[in-house]
Amino acid sequence: MRARRAIWPGMGRNTGLRTGAALVCAIGLLLHVVAARAQTPRAPDLTLTGTLTGAAHETYTEVPFKVPAGVERITVEFAYTGKAERSVIDLGLRDPERFRGWSGGNKSSFTLAESDATPSYLPGPLKAGTWRLVLGAPNIRKAARADYVAKIWFDRKGQAFAGFSAAPLARGERWWRGDLHMHTGHSDGSCLSRRGAKVPCPVFKTAEAAVARGLDFIAITDHNATSHFEAMRELAPYFDDLLLIPGREVTTFHGHANLFGPTAFVDFQLGGARAPSLATILDQAKTAGGILSINHPGLPSGEACMGCGWTVKDTDFSRIAAIEVVNGGLAEGPLSGVAFWEARLNAGHRITAVGGSDNHDATLPPDKAPAIGVPTTVVRAPELSQAAILAAIARGHVFLDLAGTRGRLLEVHAASGGSEAQMGDALAAPAGARVRVEVHVVGVAGGSMSLAGDTGAGSSDLKLAEPDTTKTFEFTADGRASWLRVDVRGADGRLLLLGNPIYLNPVP
Ligand SMILES: [Zn+2]
Ligand SMILES: [Zn+2]
Incomplete structure (x- = not known):
């Protein structure tokens, strides 16, 4: 829900309807950290090869390459020979207009998109034109040589985002537990600062709380925002036991729906020129490789809670993957979404019931709704990866643990x-x-x-x-x-x- 608008009498935080929301010299050091590339191997779109010799010692070499129009993500994997002879090649990047980052010798791969980039690199538009890999050579002996290979992938519109993690976090068919609805300081999520002031809550607090509750995955779903993906990109290597799924709460005047999966922008201005109907949003979501879940359809609409219930006209429920039947502590009673969902089942639709805490304060204790993980959506999948979890949700291999237990x-x-x-x-x-x-x-x-x-x-x-x-x-x-x-x-x-x-x- 849009928390700041949840103002009807008797509905406070406890109901789930809350009122708010080294100098480590690079020379000789190449850490093979974080393969940015996702686990589905695909031939690179471009492979740049070359050789640096002793003549390149303490110089920079710029290697140009063309980025075509329509690219939404660039991923680079870089390797070179000669390390036994202490050859070192540092790495950086320039786009047609500006410097985009420098990872020196500390990362062998990186990715960047409009919304997020591997730390060391800047997210932003990926302008078509001539980009340059910047190769620094802090050391190459006079008679030595270093052969380098840079593999470059271009993800275009319609190529689903595979996730912040390069590989599944765990393998094996089992039940995985997660929370699919939570807000951070990138929308109306707040918590107390170290000095006790109410501040926009940083994303890491949400991830920390989720791990403490024993969750395997979370989707962070800030209202209409995509800015939290950059924070999630930074957190993902550290939280290697918690799958971070990009989400957003598509928050319209006629209802809220979580979009899970993509990092690309999707319109939310329903009813205007940008998204005249829900079909426009569903089309964009599909192109971006995401699935949509209608949120808290049992909530009222109007001044009591603006845009909270689902009043979107002409909803094609055959295109809706899931419905959030339990929002926070609202498992039963008139505000539950179960009746809305079962009416669609009776109409012949196959739509998965999911739950979400709709947490707006990561520091809430587990017994205070809407704490993270209450309810927990439990998903049967063959591995802990974004693709597997979202596919299993779409298939309905899901039950809800309303108290958010671990077992x-x-x-x-x-x-x-x-x-x-x-x-x-x-x-x-x-x-x-x-x-x-x-x-x-x-x-x-x-x-x-x-x-x-x-x-x-x-x-x-x-x-x-x-x-x-x-x-x-x-x-x-x-x-x-x-x-x-x-x-x-x-x-x-x-x-x-x-x-x-x-x-x-x-x-x-
Ligand atoms: Zn909402
Ligand atoms: Zn929400």
Whole structure:
């Protein structure tokens, strides 16, 4: 939500509807840090090779190369020979107009885009024309030579941003826990300074809090901003156990939606010439390789909370990947987004339920909503990478842990006629076919599960007696397009885990 506008009576911070928001000489030293290139290898668009000899000792060599029009990101990998003879080549960059950075001998690769750049380099527009790699030679012996290779990649519009990390942070199919909605000082997120003043909260506080809560990934979603990506670029190598996903809350007068994935600019001025309809925003998001999640659709709109509910006319829900059904502490009640979401499921759409804390102060303690990680969106993916997490969200391999615990699990599988499906998947079940459902719940001893959907499935065995319980039940399919999902409540009746649907016979 747009925090500064959340001003209706009785809605304070505690409801989740908060009121605000060496000289290390380069000579002889080449640290192979941070391969900036993403993990999907692609042949470089340009390879520059050359040789520096003793004649280049203590001189600079500028190597020109052409950057074509329409490039959104430039990534350079640099290597050279002769290190055994103490040959050293330092590295820098100039664009057609100005100096863009100097990493000397401290980085063998770097990337830069309009929004973000590897530290040492400046983000900004990537003007077409003649750029120059600047090679400094602090030492090359008289008879020595150093052969260099600079591989250069140009990412153009429509090539999805693979992430701030060069490789998956971890591999292996498992559940990964994250928070998909949080604000920093790049929009209306604030916290107390070291002297106790309320200040725009720096991005690292959010990352630190997320790690402390045991999260595996976060999306930082400042309102309509892209300036936080530069901070995330700097943090990513240090937070190598926390996947940082670029996000933004596309904040319009008619609703809010998180865009996950791209760093490129996407219009948000819905209703004006720049984005006459949501389709324009969805088109741009798709081109940029992002997925869109409608935020807090259960909130009111109007003076109580301007633009908070979803009132966008002509929304094509077939293009919406996810809906934030739980915002902060709003799991149940009239402000929850569950009813809005289930109405779209009933209309035949396949849309993933996600959650987000909508945190606006990274220093909030875990028991004070909206603390980071409450709720947690738990995603089943084969590795901890931006591509894998976002793909799994789009597929619906997701459940919500509303209290943000580190260990609760909800696993649902259905099988019929030799086919199997997990949450988010489709299962073919013709009329009369038996469908077997298996539900595995961890961490909710004494609680119970409930079934939702229009399959007609039911079970009389819903109690969860043990901390690790598996329940099975069967029903006969009627052959219609329908959906089935599972929620889990604690002994006190509070909703603790919210499952995504398995879709029976979905209309393609
Ligand atoms: Zn919002
Ligand atoms: Zn928000």
